[in-house]
Amino acid sequence: MDKNSEGNQSYNKRYISSSQKIEAKYINFIMLLDDQITRNLNAAGVETRPVKTNGLWCCFLLPVVLTFYILLYNVSPLYKLVTYMSYGLLFYSILFIVFISISSVVIKESTYGGCVASSLVSALFLYSFLGQDLIFSLMVVSVPVVSWYSYMLRQALIRCPRTFTIGEAMIVIQGIVLFGLMGLAKLFSNLDDTNEETDFINVIIYTVLSTVGIIITLLYLLTDEQRNIQNLAKIFGAGAVFALIILHSVLGASFMLKFWNYIFMHENRVQIFCFWLSLVIIAVLVLLSRTKLAVKANTVTRKSFHILASLVFMSGILLDVNLITLAAGIGLGLLVLVEALRKSRIEPISSALQSAFLVYSDEKDCGSFAMTPLYLYAGLACPLLLVPQHAGVELELLSGVLAIGVGDTAASWFGSHYGFNKWTGSNRTLEGTAFNILSQVATVYALELFELLQGNNALIRTVVAATVTGLVEAKTDQVDNLILPLVSLIAYQATWFIC
Template identity: 35%
Template sequence: MDTELWLVELNKKVEIFLNENNIKTRRGVGHGIWLNVLLPIAVIISSLKYDCSPLYKISSCISCGLLVNALLTFIQINNDLFLRTLSGFISSSVTVLTLILFTKQGLIFNLIFGVLSSLGYQLALLAVLKLCPHSFTFGEASVVTQSGILFLSSTIANFGFETNTSRMQIATLILQIGLLGICFICTACFLFPKLRKPNEFYLTVTGVLLLFIILLLHLILGFSPVLWIINLLTADLFTVHLLIYWVVCSVIAIISVIIQVYGCKKASTVVRKIFHILAVAVFVPGLIFRPCLLYLASGICFALFVALELLRLLKMPPIGAGLQAGFLVFADEKDEGPLALTAIYLLLGCAGPLWLHPLPSSNVMADVTPPPQQFLPLLAGLLAVGVGDTAASACGTWFGQHYWPGSRKTKEGSAACFISQLFLIIALIHYGYVPRSNLLKPTAAVAIASLVEARTEQIVPVYQLEENLSTGSRVIRPNTRQYTYEHTNIHLTKVEFLNLGELE
């Protein structure tokens, strides 16, 4: 059986598995099974290519188990209990073995996360798919589950390290504890409906913030995390100016949302790209001049997005209604489910390479511009989502006339995607941020990535999402005249192409 037939058979198996478990995934798109291996491979390759910290090695070892689990998806969705148990045992054994060989963690830690990378992964994947109907494809839910396991394991492992001396290490610990607190609040609100009332909710948030996040960080670090963040933000005049510039960009984004809401008009694709441009404007100077500050700020922004989404879902005053109004005007086919994921996806696409890049043992990324050999991979998300996708969308909308076969993607848009990214790479080479000798590899990577985005989308019938902006009601109706495309977060593929394009 060739690869194509095997993939078709696997897709059928996944479809049967989802139907038997009454799971509703995103409509009109493929299952994205290939996404199962994306995150583990990215972490493993980074650990092999770069000098990395002991904490990152732990994530890499757990990624090995997750990768094996992903490769055994065909067995995992089988109803045969023996085969499922056998596949779980294999993936758990791989995780435990790699942790024993390459890390110094204790036996209990190794066993716990060996089981978590197999049985825990399967249970968490089902929970994500069932609790968030129509929000994810099977592959996207796999990435979310794998990210949660890697985050939890690295957070627990970080408690075992005696010192956090560099700025990046301290920022990592602050983000880990902070995000853990956000997860605790979300879980508590889900399990205890009484906490969804305004008084109880804000009391819980205040308690978690003061007692769990701030106090715990103070005990671990030995100093105030709040004062440390303030000192980081006011370290010098340039940092203050950069912070003010970021605030201005944020205000522009907020004003754009308010104008769109008051206009009661559905945001077009080109209007959405304004936020992509603002993301580039924020990330590029931060990555060049203050990578540690950008790393911390992007993590805090992610936590803020999750908190705002919780407020919107709970319709929590005073801003719950405003957030829902903004969701209605900016929602697209990816937001058919209960979750608003567009803004979070944009942040993940831009900041993902920065978060996934290993912290070097020499801490070269702590306070200075990343070395030329590492700068382009860190910029890969901005190249793909911020620059290439924006140029392709604008040029395809305004000037596109020649379409790729079986797609509404235009060749003009694909050309704009490639040219815009190439110009940025040339500019980075000119200013010394990317080695001149490596021009051919990233150029080829960008060309392949642009072609992949243009050619991997298939026309499939979808359901029309009708929304009443005045009442906030949302109705799904079959629509045989409109079509969408199989587009399962292809930007992550482009990021990986760009990362691999910088191999020495």
């Protein structure tokens, strides 16, 4: 061996050694930061979901998804508004992480000055790129939104013990705040450039969700003596009156006929609706029979609901994306309402729902609310909201279905039956991860084979996205249903140049 070869080997060893040292220092710093945050949360009496890490990186996911789309597409001013406001929420999240790593005071105090600095970040973007007045952007939009986020984040961690990690709470509250901002902006501004059909869908969705919000608020205000079926019926009656007034005033006196015609006066939609109804009936029958037996469902059994839900969203996205958007909004309201009724302590409804919850809950549902089914539904539906245009981007709209409906379900089934080699520091198996990736690629290949999905280099993009989500699913201890759809969207966005 000559001297040059020896010198190159020596240089490579030193380079690898230096890289490993830098990586080790970075990982150690993150772990020490995470441990310090956990100690400060314990000192403040805050109980997060019991996992090894706090998932601090999760706060970047939603702003990154939104940023990719404003760079790749000619989006509406409303989409830009929501994206720029996400920067303020992200900046506040980073400040929150920094301060909670130093002291638990940020959890306990009623006000926090970081809201002003974070609001200024969003206000500068609104001023620079949307042409909005700086004072208006700061005082009317940014400060209220960031302050709302700050309050809700702390309340979620304090009042919902063992329900969220910090990262999960940040994603959930970011989504709620930005969705609320979008609704208010649609109502009080002309920043959105939608068509008549989209406006019709939005009115129904926001009416349903606001009605559910009113019902939940009234249920919360009931005293123990008032929690009975009679008062529940009155609350539902009040909610129905509110919804009818809103729909009548916005859509006109014939709004019921318009809604009926939209769904049932279209042959294709009637067939889709009947298919969905059959899947819902199957799910309800399985749920009732398993609840009656009172046999605890295992992970593979729970994943069967992933398959049924994925079939609903996949068929809707591929055949009628507007119809599935409408159905997804209504379904979200109903799912939240069911969870509210479970927690309402109104008998016999609460007991019946609690029995079903005990049978199908897993170790992640150890907190105040049953978040796993909500995460599943939101994960399947979120691309419908996040992807700014629906025509020609069905692959990205299917990112939630592929990541959790197909990949995560396949990994769980295959890993539990045939997995033997586990990832380091994880209970996930290498075999399950491999089947996760292969199942997503095979699904896209089948859809292309039957001409249900069209797109340039869809298989190559899916290989990249499936590999990324498969590795994240194998290594993270955050809730898969919540983070994998966002990770999948980012992976698909990163491969946009292949199209």
